[in-house]
Amino acid sequence: MSNHLIWWGFGIYTALSLYVAYLSRSGKELTMSGYFLGNRKMNGFVSALSYSATTYSAFMMVGLSGLTYKGGVGALGFEMIYFAGVSLVAFFGPRFWLAGKKYGYVTPSEMLGDRYDNKLVAVVISLSSCIFLIPYSAVQLAGVGYLVEGMTNGGISFTTGVIIATILAIVFSFIAGIRSVMWTDSLQALLMIIASTTVVILVIQGLGGFGEFFANLEKDHPESLTVPGNGFWSLATFISMTVPWVFFSLSNPQVSQRLFMPSSPKSLRGMLMGFLAFGFIYTLVSVLWGFSALSIFPGLDNPDMATPSLLASKFVPPVLGIIVMVAIIAAAISTIDSILLTLASLFARDVYGNLKQNVDEKRQLAIGKIIMPIIAILAFIFAKMQLNLIGVLSVASSAGLTVAIPAIIGVFFWKKGTAAGVISSVIVGGLLVLILEFTKSKPLNLGSGVWGLLISTILFIGISLITKAPTRKAEDFMGYIKKEIKTQFTK
Amino acid sequence: MEKKESFWIILCGLLILLAYIIPYTVLTDVVKWYGSFLLWLLLGLVIIVVNFVITKDWRS
Numbered sequence: 001m002s003n004h005l006i007w008w009g010f011g012i013y014t015a016l017s018l019y020v021a022y023l024s025r026s027g028k029e030l031t032m033s034g035y036f037l038g039n040r041k042m043n044g045f046v047s048a049l050s051y052s053a054t055t056y057s058a059f060m061m062v063g064l065s066g067l068t069y070k071g072g073v074g075a076l077g078f079e080m081i082y083f084a085g086v087s088l089v090a091f092f093g094p095r096f097w098l099a100g101k102k103y104g105y106v107t108p109s110e111m112l113g114d115r116y117d118n119k120l121v122a123v124v125i126s127l128s129s130c131i132f133l134i135p136y137s138a139v140q141l142a143g144v145g146y147l148v149e150g151m152t153n154g155g156i157s158f159t160t161g162v163i164i165a166t167i168l169a170i171v172f173s174f175i176a177g178i179r180s181v182m183w184t185d186s187l188q189a190l191l192m193i194i195a196s197t198t199v200v201i202l203v204i205q206g207l208g209g210f211g212e213f214f215a216n217l218e219k220d221h222p223e224s225l226t227v228p229g230n231g232f233w234s235l236a237t238f239i240s241m242t243v244p245w246v247f248f249s250l251s252n253p254q255v256s257q258r259l260f261m262p263s264s265p266k267s268l269r270g271m272l273m274g275f276l277a278f279g280f281i282y283t284l285v286s287v288l289w290g291f292s293a294l295s296i297f298p299g300l301d302n303p304d305m306a307t308p309s310l311l312a313s314k315f316v317p318p319v320l321g322i323i324v325m326v327a328i329i330a331a332a333i334s335t336i337d338s339i340l341l342t343l344a345s346l347f348a349r350d351v352y353g354n355l356k357q358n359v360d361e362k363r364q365l366a367i368g369k370i371i372m373p374i375i376a377i378l379a380f381i382f383a384k385m386q387l388n389l390i391g392v393l394s395v396a397s398s399a400g401l402t403v404a405i406p407a408i409i410g411v412f413f414w415k416k417g418t419a420a421g422v423i424s425s426v427i428v429g430g431l432l433v434l435i436l437e438f439t440k441s442k443p444l445n446l447g448s449g450v451w452g453l454l455i456s457t458i459l460f461i462g463i464s465l466i467t468k469a470p471t472r473k474a475e476d477f478m479g480y481i482k483k484e485i486k487t488q489f490t491k
Numbered sequence: 492m493e494k495k496e497s498f499w500i501i502l503c504g505l506l507i508l509l510a511y512i513i514p515y516t517v518l519t520d521v522v523k524w525y526g527s528f529l530l531w532l533l534l535g536l537v538i539i540v541v542n543f544v545i546t547k548d549w550r551s
Contacts, residue, residue, distance in 0.1 A: 073527050074514075080531040081510055084538045087503045090545045091496065214524040222522040227514050235515050246507065265549035272546060276539045284532065490493075491548045 002318075003155040006148070009322040013191075013330065014168065017184045021175040024183035031361050032106045035177035036345040036368070040101065042182060042261040044270020050185035050338075051258050051271055052278040053192065055248075057335035058143025060286040061196060061328045065310075066303035068290025072224030074233025076287040078241055083279050085246035089272050092250055093259050094489045095412045097268055098481050100260035107342070108256045108408070109350045115411045115477050117470035118419030119354040125404055125422075126346035128430045129253050132400035134375060137339050138382030139397065140332040141165050145383060150308025151325055159384065165329060166380045169336040170373050173344075178261070181337050188330035193278060195327040196285045199316055203292045206315040216295055224294060240447025244398040247453075250408050251401040254335075254342040265488055336379065343375050344368040399437070399449030403429030406453075406460035412481065414464075415474040421464030429456030499545050503538070510534045 029035040042050075060079075067075040096108070105111040109129070113122025141162045148161035172184045207213050214225075223229040227238065250256055262268040293306035296313060300306060307328070311321040348368035353359045359367075404426050410417030429452045435441075436448035443451065514527040521527070 073531070076528060077510060077514055077531045080535050081507060083535055084503065084507050084510065087538055087542055087545075090542050091500055094549070217524075218522055225522050225524070225526055225528060226519055227527060228519070235511075238511070238515075242511075264551040266551035269546040269549040272542060273539075276542055280535045280539060283535070485493075489549055 003152055005318065005322055006152060006156065006325065009326045010164065010329075013326045017168070017172065017187060017330075018175075020183050020187050021172055021180035024179040025176040026179060029177055029179075030365070032345065032349060032364055032368070033104065035365055036106055036341060037100075037257075037261050038178045038182065040261055041263045042178075042267065043263060044267040045274065046182050046186050047258065047262050047267060047271035048274020048278065049189040050182040050334075051255065051275045052282070053185035053189035053331065053334035054254055054258070054338040055275070055335075056192070056279070056282055056331060057140045058147070058328055058332035059139065060282060061192075061289060061324075061331065062143045062147060062304055062307050063139075064283075064286045065290035065293060065307050066305075068224075068287050069294050069300070069306040070303040071232030072221070072226070072229040073287075074227040074229060074238055075290060076283070077227065077233075078238065078245070079283045079287070081242045082245035082248055083276070083283060086249045086272070086275065086279070088247070088249050089259070092256075092408075092412065093268050093272060094265065094485055095481050096256065096259035097262065097265070098484045098488070099411075099477065102480060102484075105260060107346050107349050108253050109346055112404075112407060112411060112422065113350065113354070115470075115473065116407075116417065116419040116422055117473045118423075121407075121419050121422045122350040123354050124426055125407070126350040128404065128426055129346055129401065130343055130375070131430070131434075132397050133252075133254070133339050133343055134378050135382055136397035137336045137375075137379035138385075140336050141379055141383035144329050144332045146304055147308055147325060147328055150305050151312055151321070153312075161329075162380060162383045165333055165336065166376050166383075169333050169340055170376050172333065173337040173341045173372055174369070178341060181334075181341055185334045185338070188327075188334040189278065191323070191327045192331050193282055193285075195320070195324045196289070197281065199311070199320060199324050200285045200288045200292070202317075202320070203296075203310065203313075203315045204288065207292065207295060213291075213295070217291060221294055221298070224291065234445070236442075236445035237447075240442070240445075240450055243447075243453060244402040244449035247402050247405045248398055251405055252398065253346060253401075254338045256408075257342050257345070336376070340372050340375055344372045347371045399447065399452055400430055400433045402449050403433065403452045403456040406457045410460065410464070412478065415471060415478065416464055416469045417460065417474075418464040418467040418469045420467040421460045421462075424463045425456035425460035428459055429453070499541065503541060506534060506537060506541075 064075055109122045109125040112125055113119050144165040145158035145161040148156045149158045173181050204213050227233045262271055293310045297309045311324055348364040352367050353364050407422040432455055433448040433452040518526045
């Protein structure tokens with residue numbers, strides 16, 4: 001594929017996105033909730049597209065199709081179990097939304113700090129989010145690098161791809177905060193779904209239609225249609241990879257923060273249902289994509305090259321190949337810019353705002369804007385390390401965030417939860433995940449996310465029971481939510 | 492948590508549990524598109540319907 005055409009593709013995408021970002025501005029935002037939450041006035045449609053673009057990253061079309069290529073249909077199960085886990089939004093969404101509106105929370109960790117009546121809770125959870133989400137962003141950047149290098153046969157280097165993605169992510173989040181992120185996300189989500197679906201339809205047709213496509217898989221790669229199949233998706237691996245992802249919609253602040261933003265319960269519903277429609281199609285497309293690559297190029301050394309190889313194949317017209325490449329880059333950038341924005345808000349509000357005395361909104365906002373490019377550069381350095389299998393690393397990052405799940409559930413459902421319980425569960429659970437990842441240990445063949453969640457649950461409950469809970473705060477908070485759910489979310 | 496809400500959360504939990512159990516038991520030898528592939532797609536569709544019903548009273 002000619003580099004010339006690819007640069008044109010990049011250029012048009014960048015110009016269009018910058019224009020949309022520019023249009024999204026609505027005067028100068030001087031408050032944290034204005035810049036980071038769009039003043040809690042986002043509509044359902046934009047929220048849905050942006051939630052989708054933020055959740056689904058380069059991981060889907062590069063990593064998930066790579067996992068399908070490597071291990072078969074288990075990749076679909078893995079992603080569908082994540083998808084089913086988004087149902088948590090139907091239960092926790094109204095609660096986050098109501099709490100955010102009443103108490104003015106800007107970040108999920110701020111909510112935890114207030115509910116458990118201890119600022120250190122917010123500091124610890126925010127720092128742990130930074131530790132685990134920066135590698136996650138790096139995975140996305142590396143995805144862009146692999147893609148451009150693979151599609152141009154090295155004509156555009158891994159490093160150039162990563163640099164472009166980093167700069168665009170910084171610019172999109174800078175122009176108007178969450179507003180520019182959400183509007184560029186929406187554009188990018190539409191590009192992602194239209195381009196990827198078109199390719200899959202073309203490739204499956206090129207391979208003789210749906211019937212023949214699966215008949216060939218059954219004949220040439222029968223192990224790809226079952227689990228454990230060729231052994232990659234052993235039950236232990238499947239459990240280890242899915243458990244952190246079931247809780248993704250609550251454990252990852254860049255998506256759970258979105259629960260504060262919709263303008264009404266109706267918009268919240270629009271966000272959830274729109275995401276589910278998008279996610280279902282996108283998951284199916286990414287898995288079929290991996291199967292297509294398996295049919296056409298069965299002998300690739302690196303499964304992450306399945307997508308670039310498919311896009312450079314004869315089944316995909318060059319212009320469409322470029323559009324899809326740009327769509328995958330857009331998928332990565334739309335995830336990274338949301339993470340940048342969320343981490344900046346966490347740092348400014350919960351770390352800086354709590355550790356330093358008398359920090360006003362304006363100062364927090366200024367700190368947030370300074371920290372964004374610093375986080376992006378850290379992610380860039382991780383990406384340059386060129387770690388191997390994107391899918392596996394991405395799961396490892398989300399494992400570390402899963403340890404906050406007991407504390408998050410406790411916010412709404414357990415009056416006896418305490419700050420000491422939260423802090424110990426998040427620190428010990430997080431350290432355990434890091435140790436298991438660094439030593440590549442898998443006790444009983446189960447991954448770090450499963451052990452992290454188990455230990456953090458035991459610690460949260462155990463330590464909470466022997467320490468004093470903020471009963472009054474818990475009763476006010478939970479009482480308010482119980483009452484308002486009845487009036488605003490039921491008939 | 493309301494009774495109705497508890498019902499839906501248990502249903503979602505059961506659906507997710509089945510999505511682990513069935514492919515690793517009855518479908519391990521079904522080398523067809525209508526094996527695990529179809530089962531997991533159906534899980535996704537049922538989840539969409541369940542969420543649609545749970546959220547039907549969320550108004551502006």
